[in-house]
Amino acid sequence: MLASFRERFSMLAAVLALGVLVGSPDARAETLVIAGDPWCPVNCEADSQRPGIFVELARDIFGEAGIQVEYRVVNWARALHDARKGRIDAVIGAARNDAPDFLFTVTPVSHSRMCFFTRSNSRWRFTAVSDLGGQRLGAVKDYSYGSVLDAYLLSHAEDPTRVQLAHGDRAFALNVDKLLNQRIDVVMANAWVMENWLREQGLGGQLRNVGCRTPDLPIYLAFSPALASSPAHVELFEAGLRRYRADGRLQRLLQRYGVSEP
Incomplete structure (x- = not known):
C-alpha cells in the first residue's frame, strides 16, 4: 500500500x-x-x-x-x-x-539478446569474439552491441573483409539482403527483431541463429x-x-x- x-x-x-x-x-x-x-x-x-x-x-x-x-x-x-x-x-x-x-x-x-545469424548452410558458430576472424560481419552503424563487440566493430570499421556497417532507414533489411546474397557471412541482430523479420518476409529456414552474445543488454x-x-x-x-x-x-x-x- x-x-x-x-x-x-x-x-x-x-x-x-x-x-x-x-x-x-x-x-x-x-x-x-x-x-x-x-x-x-x-x-x-x-x-x-x-x-x-x-x-x-x-x-x-x-x-x-x-x-x-x-x-x-x-x-x-x-x-x-x-x-x-x-x-x-x-x-x-x-x-x-x-x-x-x-x-x-x-x-x-x-x-536485448544480440545474436549472430548465418545462412542455413553455414557451419560457423559464435562462442566468443575471437570466432569472428575470417567472417564478414554485418551490423548497423551507431548501434551499441555491448562494450566488447563495439570495440571490435570500431577496430575493424575500415576493413570490409571484417566489418560492414549499414546505415539509413533500411539498415537492418540491407544487412539481411547482403547475407542472403552472400555479400557478408554473418549478421549481428536482436533475436526478437530477426525472428519477426524472417516470419513477416516468409524467410523461415533460410537463416539460422548460431550463438548469442552475453550478457543480454538492457x-x-x-x-x-x-x-x-x-x-x-x-x-x-x-x-x-x-x-x-x-x-x-x-x-x-x-x-x-x-x-x-x-
Missing part, C-alpha cells in the same frame, strides 16, 4: 512539474515525440495497429498522465541527432552505450539531454514501468507481440 502511494505521488509530482515547464498547470496539451528506426516488435510501422512494444507502452503510460505520444520512424543516427538537439523527446530501444549523455530510467523496458526509452522536460518525463515513465511490471500489464503486452523477456 505504501509503495503504491509513493508511486502515485511520484507520478503526480512529475505531471505537475511538466505542467510548470509548459507554462500551464494542465499538462494534457503536451505532445511527447519519440523516434527510432524500424526494429519490430520493439517499434514497428508508425501507422500500424501494432506500432511496437515500446510505442504502446509509452502511449499508455504517458496517456495516463494526459500526455499524447507522437511516434516517428527515422534512421537511428537521425533519431540520436534530433534528440541531442532537443527536436524530439526520446529515442526508442537505446542501450546506455548508444547514448551515454541521454537520460535513462533506472528500470529498463526490456533486454534497453530503454532514452530521453533527450537537451530538454528541460526530460527529468520529469523520466520520473513519470519510471513510475509507470514499475506499475506495469508489478500488475502484469507489461508481460501481457509482450505476449500480444509473441515474445517474452530474454
Whole structure:
C-alpha cells in the first residue's frame, strides 16, 4: 500500500512539474515525440495497429498522465541527432552505450539478446569474439552491441573483409539482403527483431541463429539531454514501468507481440 502511494505521488509530482515547464498547470496539451528506426516488435510501422512494444507502452503510460505520444520512424543516427538537439523527446530501444549523455530510467523496458545469424548452410558458430576472424560481419552503424563487440566493430570499421556497417532507414533489411546474397557471412541482430523479420518476409529456414552474445543488454526509452522536460518525463515513465511490471500489464503486452523477456 505504501509503495503504491509513493508511486502515485511520484507520478503526480512529475505531471505537475511538466505542467510548470509548459507554462500551464494542465499538462494534457503536451505532445511527447519519440523516434527510432524500424526494429519490430520493439517499434514497428508508425501507422500500424501494432506500432511496437515500446510505442504502446509509452502511449499508455504517458496517456495516463494526459500526455499524447507522437511516434516517428527515422534512421537511428537521425533519431540520436534530433534528440541531442532537443527536436524530439526520446529515442526508442537505446542501450546506455548508444547514448551515454541521454537520460535513462533506472528500470529498463526490456533486454536485448544480440545474436549472430548465418545462412542455413553455414557451419560457423559464435562462442566468443575471437570466432569472428575470417567472417564478414554485418551490423548497423551507431548501434551499441555491448562494450566488447563495439570495440571490435570500431577496430575493424575500415576493413570490409571484417566489418560492414549499414546505415539509413533500411539498415537492418540491407544487412539481411547482403547475407542472403552472400555479400557478408554473418549478421549481428536482436533475436526478437530477426525472428519477426524472417516470419513477416516468409524467410523461415533460410537463416539460422548460431550463438548469442552475453550478457543480454538492457534497453530503454532514452530521453533527450537537451530538454528541460526530460527529468520529469523520466520520473513519470519510471513510475509507470514499475506499475506495469508489478500488475502484469507489461508481460501481457509482450505476449500480444509473441515474445517474452530474454
